[in-house]
Amino acid sequence: MVEVLERSRxxxxxxxxxxxxxxxxxxxxxxxxxxxxxxxxxxxTAGPMLASLALAGMEWDLMSPPEWVGWANVKKMLFExxxxxxxxxxxxxxxxxxxxxxxxxxxxxxxxxxTKIRGLAFFRTNYYLPAILSxxxxxxxxxxxFQPDFGLLNMVLSSIGVQGPNWLMDRKWVLPSFVLMGLxxxxxxMVIYLAGLQGIPTDLYEAAEIDGANRWHRVRHVTLPMxxxxxxxxxxMGIIGAMQIFTSGYILTQGGPANASLFYMLYLYRQAxxxxxxxYASALAWVLFLCILFLTLMVFRTASSWVYYEAETRR
Numbered sequence: 001m002v003e004v005l006e007r008s009r010x011x012x013x014x015x016x017x018x019x020x021x022x023x024x025x026x027x028x029x030x031x032x033x034x035x036x037x038x039x040x041x042x043x044x045t046a047g048p049m050l051a052s053l054a055l056a057g058m059e060w061d062l063m064s065p066p067e068w069v070g071w072a073n074v075k076k077m078l079f080e081x082x083x084x085x086x087x088x089x090x091x092x093x094x095x096x097x098x099x100x101x102x103x104x105x106x107x108x109x110x111x112x113x114x115t116k117i118r119g120l121a122f123f124r125t126n127y128y129l130p131a132i133l134s135x136x137x138x139x140x141x142x143x144x145x146f147q148p149d150f151g152l153l154n155m156v157l158s159s160i161g162v163q164g165p166n167w168l169m170d171r172k173w174v175l176p177s178f179v180l181m182g183l184x185x186x187x188x189x190m191v192i193y194l195a196g197l198q199g200i201p202t203d204l205y206e207a208a209e210i211d212g213a214n215r216w217h218r219v220r221h222v223t224l225p226m227x228x229x230x231x232x233x234x235x236x237m238g239i240i241g242a243m244q245i246f247t248s249g250y251i252l253t254q255g256g257p258a259n260a261s262l263f264y265m266l267y268l269y270r271q272a273x274x275x276x277x278x279x280y281a282s283a284l285a286w287v288l289f290l291c292i293l294f295l296t297l298m299v300f301r302t303a304s305s306w307v308y309y310e311a312e313t314r315r
Contacts, residue, residue, distance in 0.1 A: 055282035062276050073283035087267040095242035098182045106186045110193035131188030135247035142181045143252055168253055171260040189234050196230035225308040232307045239295050
């Protein structure tokens with residue numbers, strides 16, 4: 001009897017050891033599969049972020065050794081550098097204007113292209129094409145469109161008797177020009193909205209129609225609530241992208257005229273790679289990071305009041 005019990009204990013211990021060995025092998029294999037991303041993240045993302053955090057408290061011009069200055073860079077931003085507040089204000093004004101318009105036109109365009117019309121694939125492809133073009137080529141294209149004398153936009157306006165403004169060289173029109181240019185790439189978000197629209201059950205529309213809901217009621221009470229998770233995602237991505245606008249401002253205006261289009265990232269670039277104030281530029285980068293984090297958290301905080309998740313209502 002004792003021998004039987006001893007054998008069963010040994011067999012159970014062997015089984016546990018085999019299971020532990022299998023789990024260990026799976027764990028090791030999992031870490032090995034994830035190691036390229038982990039190594040890349042540590043070297044190219046986490047490492048530079050920690051280095052910039054250290055540089056934010058230093059003064060460094062790339063030539064001489066870094067010198068610790070503590071909170072001097074923050075003090076300079078808040079009390080000595082008017083362009084810091086100005087560039088942040090310009091960026092916020094652009095983001096507050098461009099993001100709602102991109103959301104609105106993206107949803108409208110997706111709803112139009114969600115209908116059964118002839119040449120639907122052609123229209124979807126053409127509206128999406130601007131989203132895959134590089135930022136530099138798009139900026140050069142719009143530089144020609146915004147030309148005051150022979151630009152395409154002013155030519156169209158003159159054909160209907162309207163004198164077009166000097167878009168990129170007028171302080172009043174330079175930010176609307178960038179907003180208009182951003183709307184040209186709304187097709188990228190259209191694809192995501194289109195996927196969300198096609199995931200809405202058709203029986204919801206049928207039930208609303210039976211209850212007497214017209215087209216606007218169906219959009220308001222069915223389409224938008226069911227599409228709210230997609231709108232939430234696009235809003236977050238829009239905030240992150242708009243607060244980091246750089247390429248178009250660098251190519252088209254270099255921050256002009258009279259710093260009217262001096263976006264925050266463009267000002268950060270000036271401090272880092274024109275004036276070689278690497279410590280101050282690192283402090284600017286962390287302020288931008290905190291601003292984007294604050295705005296993102298605010299959107300997440302309000303999401304429970306307007307974002308509808310069907311899976312949560314079923315619980």
